[in-house]
Amino acid sequence: MIDFRALADTYDTPLYIYDFDRITRQYEALKKAFSGRKSLISYAVKANSNLSVVSHLARLGSGADCVSIGEVRRALMAGVPKYRIIFSGVGKRDDEIEEALEKDILLLNLESEAEMERVEAIAAEKGIKARISVRVNPNIDPKTHPYISTGLHENKFGVDIETAKRIYIRANNSAHLDPVGIHFHIGSQLTELDPIKEASMIVADLVRSLLAIKIELKFFDVGGGLGIVYDEETTIEPYDYAQAILSTLHGLDLTVICEPGRFMVGNAGWFLTRVLYEKVNEGKRFIIVDGAMNDLLRPSLYNAYHKIEVVDKSGDESPADVVGPVCESGDFFAKNRPLPPTEPGDLIVVHSAGAYGFAMASNYNTRPRPAEVAFEGGKERCIRVRESFEDLIRLEKMCL
Incomplete structure (x- = not known):
């Protein structure tokens, strides 16, 4: 007590008071839920970015989902290996992109064709190949608060399916882009499983269509958003969450990335x-x-x-x-x-x-x-x- x-x-x-033992249990529950497939639990640093919190999760084996170069720096300082760090966010400055490429993190998550062009140009200037994923907006209503809904076309996040295909084709033909992953995240404080599964099916089908034209991805990033109990919410069990996603991936050899934030620390x-x-x-x-x-x-x-x-x-x-x-x-x-x-x-x-x-x-x-x-x-x-x-x-x- x-x-x-x-x-x-x-x-x-x-x-503010935090129970690190409870954070450990949350991490282990989610990691166990995905144990049947290659997976990476990548903590969403924005939820609670205290260096001790991030460091604690790093020691457990967690990666880091970052939405600013400051969060990337925090993650590295806290001991998260660079190959477990993802840099997302709808608006990245050129100097942030350049620094992320210099730090050789796992990948940059792109949210528009314009961003792809900037990453490609900066990578070309540096004479390197940038590992990227694309955030796909599946146009699914997450049935959560509108401020934390991110999966509809009216939200600022991600690109539609056809735009995503164009980005992948362009990246696959580029000397300075390496498309290694795909990403979706429909919102936060999610308490219903059906929208998550539906979004996963849509994005998994896109992966299959890319595979048909010889674009082979390695990472299937399902974002985060698992809800917690604030009042009397009925939440999603980690096992059910994992099974819903994995059921959409038949025939695909992908490492699943999950980006919990609130679920870990809330x-x-x-x-x-x-x-x-x-x-x-x-x-x-x-x-x-x-x-x-x-x-x-x-x-x-x-x-x-x-x-x-x-x-x-x-x-x-x-x-x-x-x-x-x-x-x-x-x-x-x-x-x-x-x-x-x-x-x-x-x-x-x-x-x-x-x-x-x-x-x-x-x-x-x-x-x-x-x-x-x-x-x-x-x-x-x-x-x-x-x-x-x-x-x-x-x-x-x-x-x-």
């Missing part, structure tokens, strides 16, 4: 914040805490639900908004949530905060970002110290 009160006394609040994290006081406006109850939307943005950005508990507190519950000090009406963690009476100093824990929590945090309102603490084998360690005011202004220059 995690002693939230002891952690608050030691590290202050707001605070339920392994908590956000701890302290009650400042309560107020009531004409019957409307507010619990004001020291954490804010700059620390945990998901409720404000997505209207996302997180389970919330008052630590070691019981009593008659009544609806309350849990809000922070940031000067925005959107600064809340929950609205009309039944909670017991609180007093200044009480602790509130926000569950399922390991993914897209600290990673999306900011310094809005000149607020320092929280510390992060990891638990592993019953022992705790600080993996990021709390920022100071001096940290926030260190790069600024004042004109006098």
Whole structure:
């Protein structure tokens, strides 16, 4: 059991807490699910990019799915081998492409013909051959939040089937492009299996059509997006997920790449914040805490639900908004949530905060970002110290 009160006394609040043992179990469950075929579990660094988190997964054998050159650098620094690193993202600068090619990572995932042309030109300038995959948009509705839906033509990600074919033919005939993989990712927080299987069937059929014209790929990248429990969701079991995908690959000799992020770390994290006081406006109850939307943005950005508990507190519950000090009406963690009476100093824990929590945090309102603490084998360690005011202004220059 995690002693939230002891952690608050030691590290202050707001605070992020991660269970590395749970992260290990999540990784091992997914790796086992794909054990019947060559596979690579490639952690989506954007979910939680703390170096200790990435390093922990690297030691387990994970690769890294990166969407910026900064994430590529993080992955390498954390010990992820270069041959397990994928560089994705819909908009890559020339210098980012050049650096990724210099670092000789596994592949660059392309999202447009224009990007292919830039990669080819840069590879030609360097006199090398760039390993690439193409992100195919299968036009499948993932049935998730529209902000994290990526598999429809109305989304900015990937290319349609016919465009993908053109890219592969051009790349296969290029002296500076080596098409080694294919990729799709229809969205995040997926809780229904049918859209995933349908997308996999469409992309697998494309692989077969490419094979018929002598374009042989090595990697079948199914993206990530496996959902977790925030409230009462019915989630997809790793075995069922793997079997649905593998059932579409008959006759194909491909290494399956899976890019989980939220699945790995989401339920392994908590956000701890302290009650400042309560107020009531004409019957409307507010619990004001020291954490804010700059620390945990998901409720404000997505209207996302997180389970919330008052630590070691019981009593008659009544609806309350849990809000922070940031000067925005959107600064809340929950609205009309039944909670017991609180007093200044009480602790509130926000569950399922390991993914897209600290990673999306900011310094809005000149607020320092929280510390992060990891638990592993019953022992705790600080993996990021709390920022100071001096940290926030260190790069600024004042004109006098």
